[in-house]
Amino acid sequence: MTDTITLNDGVKIPAVGFGTFLIPADGSTYKAVRAALDAGYRHIDTATAYYNEEEVGNAVRDSGILREEIFITSKLWVSHFGYERALMGVERSLRKLGMDYMDLYLLHQPYGDVAGAWQALEEAKKAGKIRSIGVSNMTVKIWNACVPHFATMPSVNQIECNPLAQQKEIRKIMAAGSVKAECWGPLGQGNRTLLENQTIRAIGEKYGKSAAQVILRFEVQEDMITLPKSANSERIRSNLDIFDFTLADDEMNQIRALDTGKPSHNPDAPGVGEYLISHYPIND
Numbered sequence: 458m459t460d461t462i463t464l465n466d467g468v469k470i471p472a473v474g475f476g477t478f479l480i481p482a483d484g485s486t487y488k489a490v491r492a493a494l495d496a497g498y499r500h501i502d503t504a505t506a507y508y509n510e511e512e513v514g515n516a517v518r519d520s521g522i523l524r525e526e527i528f529i530t531s532k533l534w535v536s537h538f539g540y541e542r543a544l545m546g547v548e549r550s551l552r553k554l555g556m557d558y559m560d561l562y563l564l565h566q567p568y569g570d571v572a573g574a575w576q577a578l579e580e581a582k583k584a585g586k587i588r589s590i591g592v593s594n595m596t597v598k599i600w601n602a603c604v605p606h607f608a609t610m611p612s613v614n615q616i617e618c619n620p621l622a623q624q625k626e627i628r629k630i631m632a633a634g635s636v637k638a639e640c641w642g643p644l645g646q647g648n649r650t651l652l653e654n655q656t657i658r659a660i661g662e663k664y665g666k667s668a669a670q671v672i673l674r675f676e677v678q679e680d681m682i683t684l685p686k687s688a689n690s691e692r693i694r695s696n697l698d699i700f701d702f703t704l705a706d707d708e709m710n711q712i713r714a715l716d717t718g719k720p721s722h723n724p725d726a727p728g729v730g731e732y733l734i735s736h737y738p739i740n741d
């Protein structure tokens with residue numbers, strides 16, 4: 458069983474979750490989620506725009522594990538932003554998942570009527586349809602433009618984060634509101650420069666752990682939630698096997714020093730919202 462992190466609304470979330478972005482809904486998502494649950498994951502991260510919520514729901518049901526023992530995150534797509542459409546988007550996710558509540562629901566991308574969509578999430582939370590609510594891909598600039606207008610503080614901001622792109626500035630602002638970071642692309646999306654980094658590998662050798670395990674352990678010790686993806690059953694299993702060692706302070710500092718401050722995705726770039734809507738259409 459994985460360690461948990463407590464969110465600012467008291468909800469406990471397993472620190473390692475299984476990411477499902479880009480896993481097709483052709484039976485592959487079902488298989489991958491079953492494998493993850495068998496390997497001991499109790500936290501699955503999906504989204505409307507991953508087009509695989511149905512298979513996630515089926516895998517959870519068929520696993521035989523009690524629903525309340527599994528933490529399910531999904532996300533509202535930008536085409537459902539605005540108050541009224543967001544209420545429908547929540548119902549759509551619940552219907553696709555075949556569940557009567559979600560543990561965490563995020564505004565997937567910060568474009569369009571973010572404030573109206575957030576208000577709908579706050580209401581869905583009050584109505585018991587969602588246990589915790591959060592945002593995603595918010596930079597300092599976007600956070601400062603949006604969050605001061607929210608009635609309640611998000612519980613998480615899911616952002617691209619790994620040892621080469623540690624997002625220190627936005628994390629500092631989030632920490633002031635006890636908002637936890639969730640790392641997408643926590644292994645640098647398979648980036649060899651990261652996975653073959655000598656500092657990380659040397660630390661791993663000391664503990665008999667792979668570079669990936671050291672990276673994920675670093676993220677969890679930074680009090681972040683991390684969402685590694687893998688299609689390989691051995692790597693799915695080993696990515697969760699990070700709770701039997703602890704990185705020392707000097708090792709944490711060595712990894713903190715690897716930050717380049719340059720994530721691969723820039724949510725502030727002009728046209729990102731329009732690009733996302735046109736490339737990930739949701740038509741129902």
Ligand code: A2P
Binds near residue numbers: 685
């Ligand atoms: P694979 O599916 O073959 O395991 P991220 O989680 O940062 O988005 O990275 C996902 C990428 O990292 C995938 O290409 C995945 O490939 C690879 N990956 C996942 N786990 C590991 C691991 N333990 N060691 C090396 N590469 C990994």
